Amino acid sequence: MLEFNNVSKTFAGPAGEVRAIRDLTLSVPAGQFVAVQGPSGSGKTTLLLMAGALLQPTAGEVLIDGQDPYRLGPDRRSLFRAEHIGFVFQQFHLVPYLNVLENVLAPSVARPLPDAHERARELIQRFNLNHRISHVPAELSTGERQRVALARALLNRPKLLLADEPTGNLDDENARVVLDAMRDFSRDGGAVLLVTHDAQAAGYAQRIVRLSDGMAVGETA
Amino acid sequence: MTDQLAQPPRRRGRPSPWGQLLRWALREMLHRKGNLASALLAVIVAVGSVVGAWTLLKVHDARTRQVLAAKRAQLQKTLAAMKDNMRKSTLKLSFNLVILPKGQNLRDWHTKDYADTYMPEEYASRLANSRIITVRHLLPVLQQKIKWPEMKRTIILVGTRGEIPKLHKPARKPLVQPVPPGTMVLGYELHRTLNLKVGDKVRLMGREFTIHKCYRQRGSKDDITVWIPLHEAQELLNKKGLINGILALECLCFGTGPDLLGRVRADVAKILPDTQVLELASKALARAEARLAVRREARAALQRERRSRARLRAARERFAGILIPLVLAGCAVWIAFSGFSNVRERRAEIGILRALGLRSSQIMVLFLSKSALVGLLGGVLGFLVGVAAGGRLGAALEGRVDIGSPGELFDPVLLLLALAVATPLTVVAGWVPAALAARQDPAEVLGRE
Numbered sequence: 001m002l003e004f005n006n007v008s009k010t011f012a013g014p015a016g017e018v019r020a021i022r023d024l025t026l027s028v029p030a031g032q033f034v035a036v037q038g039p040s041g042s043g044k045t046t047l048l049l050m051a052g053a054l055l056q057p058t059a060g061e062v063l064i065d066g067q068d069p070y071r072l073g074p075d076r077r078s079l080f081r082a083e084h085i086g087f088v089f090q091q092f093h094l095v096p097y098l099n100v101l102e103n104v105l106a107p108s109v110a111r112p113l114p115d116a117h118e119r120a121r122e123l124i125q126r127f128n129l130n131h132r133i134s135h136v137p138a139e140l141s142t143g144e145r146q147r148v149a150l151a152r153a154l155l156n157r158p159k160l161l162l163a164d165e166p167t168g169n170l171d172d173e174n175a176r177v178v179l180d181a182m183r184d185f186s187r188d189g190g191a192v193l194l195v196t197h198d199a200q201a202a203g204y205a206q207r208i209v210r211l212s213d214g215m216a217v218g219e220t221a
Numbered sequence: 222m223t224d225q226l227a228q229p230p231r232r233r234g235r236p237s238p239w240g241q242l243l244r245w246a247l248r249e250m251l252h253r254k255g256n257l258a259s260a261l262l263a264v265i266v267a268v269g270s271v272v273g274a275w276t277l278l279k280v281h282d283a284r285t286r287q288v289l290a291a292k293r294a295q296l297q298k299t300l301a302a303m304k305d306n307m308r309k310s311t312l313k314l315s316f317n318l319v320i321l322p323k324g325q326n327l328r329d330w331h332t333k334d335y336a337d338t339y340m341p342e343e344y345a346s347r348l349a350n351s352r353i354i355t356v357r358h359l360l361p362v363l364q365q366k367i368k369w370p371e372m373k374r375t376i377i378l379v380g381t382r383g384e385i386p387k388l389h390k391p392a393r394k395p396l397v398q399p400v401p402p403g404t405m406v407l408g409y410e411l412h413r414t415l416n417l418k419v420g421d422k423v424r425l426m427g428r429e430f431t432i433h434k435c436y437r438q439r440g441s442k443d444d445i446t447v448w449i450p451l452h453e454a455q456e457l458l459n460k461k462g463l464i465n466g467i468l469a470l471e472c473l474c475f476g477t478g479p480d481l482l483g484r485v486r487a488d489v490a491k492i493l494p495d496t497q498v499l500e501l502a503s504k505a506l507a508r509a510e511a512r513l514a515v516r517r518e519a520r521a522a523l524q525r526e527r528r529s530r531a532r533l534r535a536a537r538e539r540f541a542g543i544l545i546p547l548v549l550a551g552c553a554v555w556i557a558f559s560g561f562s563n564v565r566e567r568r569a570e571i572g573i574l575r576a577l578g579l580r581s582s583q584i585m586v587l588f589l590s591k592s593a594l595v596g597l598l599g600g601v602l603g604f605l606v607g608v609a610a611g612g613r614l615g616a617a618l619e620g621r622v623d624i625g626s627p628g629e630l631f632d633p634v635l636l637l638l639a640l641a642v643a644t645p646l647t648v649v650a651g652w653v654p655a656a657l658a659a660r661q662d663p664a665e666v667l668g669r670e
Contacts, residue, residue: 054576055664075580082578089667093573097252098245109238110578136252152577 001191002028002051002160007060009046009214020046022214023060028193030159033186035194035202038211044195045164047211051193052162053081065159082111086153088178090165092145094137094152100124101133104151111156123151127181143174150181161185163194167201179204242583246590253563257595260559260647264599267552268643269607274541276611276630277618281537284619285530292526296519317501320348320467320489325497334442335364335377336465342451344493345467349385351492358470359385363454363463369447371424372415377446378425380454380464399450404433406448412436425449426457467496553650560592560654564661571658572666581659588658592651593644600643604636 004026011018020043028034036044049055050062053069061068069080087093094103101120108116124133127147137145146166153161161182167175175198183204186192194205202208210218236244250257321330322338330336345361363380383399400406405425407417412435417423421432430449438444455461486498564571571584579587608630 049664049667052576054667075582078575078578078580080578081576087573087576089573091569093569093576093667095245095570095574097248102245102248105241106574107577109241109583110580112238156578 001030001032001065002026002193003061003063004047004050005061005063007050007057007062009043009050009055010058020214021050021057024214024216026209026216028160028191030191031186031189032207033183033192033194033205035196035205035208036211037196037202037208042211043214044211046214048162048164048193048195051160052085052087053077079111082107082156084159086156086158086161088146088149088153088161088163088166088182090168092137092142092149092169094145094148096137099134099136100129100140100148103137103148104155106152107156113156116155119155119157120151123154127151127177142169143171143177146170146174146178150178154181154185159190161190161192163192163196165196165198166194167196167198172200175201238583239586242587243590243594246587246594249567249587250591250594253566256559256563256566259562260556260592260595261599261602263552263555263559264595264643264647265603265606266555267549267646268600268603268639269610270545270548271642272604272607272635272639273611273614274537274545275635276608277615278534278537278541279630279632280612280615280619281530281534284615285527285534288530289523289526292523296522300515300519318469318485319499319501320344320469320493320496321499322465323495323497325465327497327499330499333366335366339363339460339463339465340495342455342462342464344496345385345464348467348469348489348492353488353492358468360468360470361385361451361464362466362468363451363458363460364465365458367426367458369425371426372411374411374415375445376411377442378454378458379446379448380451380458381448382451400448401433402450402453403429403431404449405430406434406436407432408444408446409436409438410444411447428453428457468501469498549646553646556592556595556647556650557653560588560651561657563591564588564654564658567658568661568666571661572663575661575663576667584659584661585655588655589648589651592647592655595651596644596647597640599647600640601636603643604639607639 004024007021007024007026008019009021011020024047026047036047038044046055050057051064053062053064056070062070064080064084067080069077072080095106098106101124104120104123105116108120113119124130127150129144129147129151132140132144132148137148140148146169150166163182166178166182170178179201182192182194186206192205194201196202206221208220209216210220321336322340325336325338342361345359349359361382365378367376367378368374369376381400405423407415412418412432415423417432417435419432419435423430423432425447436443449457451464455463482498482500489496489498574584574587575581612630
């Protein structure tokens, strides 16, 4: 589902070039839950953004469902993201002025689905947010916010779920709900790439890839 | 790939993606009330200043109509009062008459301005000695247009003996002084062109005269007239004992009634049946002239007022013409800054929306919808504020103004105009911040977060 073939990413910094990812080759097949671990500055977030068709690699090839999204124009790449990828972030990134239902429905503005409302309500039900459906994010607990973000990520039935420290702000109970949902997603045939420091979260993954200085330095099955 | 961009059918009753973006824009406005208030205030100031200036001019125009109507009514009143006074005062205004021989053809008299038929000089004395009270100041004259052979000039020669005193009345100061024997009085054009002055001796039809008086310019046939004593004129014109007119000046008409002249004519006819009486100038003419003068003055006063109001209006228009573009430019900058601030505040939101697949055009629409909504709402509020402020300021500057119906100021066309100005203004001012938002790199925002 997700393939990195000899991917490198270099940024221009004040003290010269910074090589965030170096010649990385990685594959996350459909139905697999992969965690990426590494110290701060090891290139985890850069890897995630490139996997999300948001950051073009300097060299190498990123394939999602067999397609290189960076060969597409900006509008087609946006639609590609809406169709194939779901995102979950540590900071949730909910739209503050929309209620729970509208936040979950947000991806349908990019890619309208005929059953978007039914799907949104189903996800809201699944993540036990029914009683909060009309609430805005400021009125939700952190766990509820992350569950809304997860429901939003799953609305368009993506094939790839990208998560950046999704449990970083959650208590154990809420972290478990989120990780369970991600594991269920992979069991249903989706590919999950989880970037985390948290060993408990990484424990949900079938494979753990260790990053250091932009390179894969080890892998645990 | 084209298939990927094809949109699946939408369920009935569910908003389209564009409808959803519009709804989001509305929600965002209500969520960030400070930003909304700032942008709205800018639009209200912009629209309010345009509408306020417009309303102020409307109030000015209403006041002008009111002032001119009041002035017109006042002048009509003054004119009517003046007319009445004129009627009363001219009741006792005197006539100037000329008494001519009965057989005188009036067409000829009007053409030549003197009679070519004659009557005895004694008629003047008979009239003076009668007890007629309507006729005063009698001047028998003999006048004729002749060639002044010595000077080779055509002149009007008038023989006059001055006024005939009325024996039954106490002596009055005569209106016209007689010409002393052996002298002549010259009209302006004659003494000027012949270079004659008082005391000079000249010959007229072989007889010597001393110049007694030289008249100033009168702009009439008097300027080519020579006045000499009546008896000498009769001798020169070979009309001894004859005259061809009696001027009756300042004839009084007592009482009121339509035919005052008829009464004078009847009085004269009783004494001099062989004559006819003509009026030289009428009091109606005097009234008409006075009325015209008053009307002219009234029109001039109205015109002055109208000009003064127009000058005031032009000054206000000029002031608004300078102020309004400055205010609009200031407000556009204000709206743009408000937009930039909104974009900065929503960086993370824009990043995640882009990550969720929203296209840059959809981000533009999200921001421009907000701008348009602010423009519409601000346009309506600015219109109301402008009308109220313009009306108040107008009342303060102009005093109490009768506008008529309140709808006079609430002009729906002006409201549409306000919306037509406000909405594009906010959209244009919000364009750059919206474009900036649309171009924002989501990776940069999400990576930093």
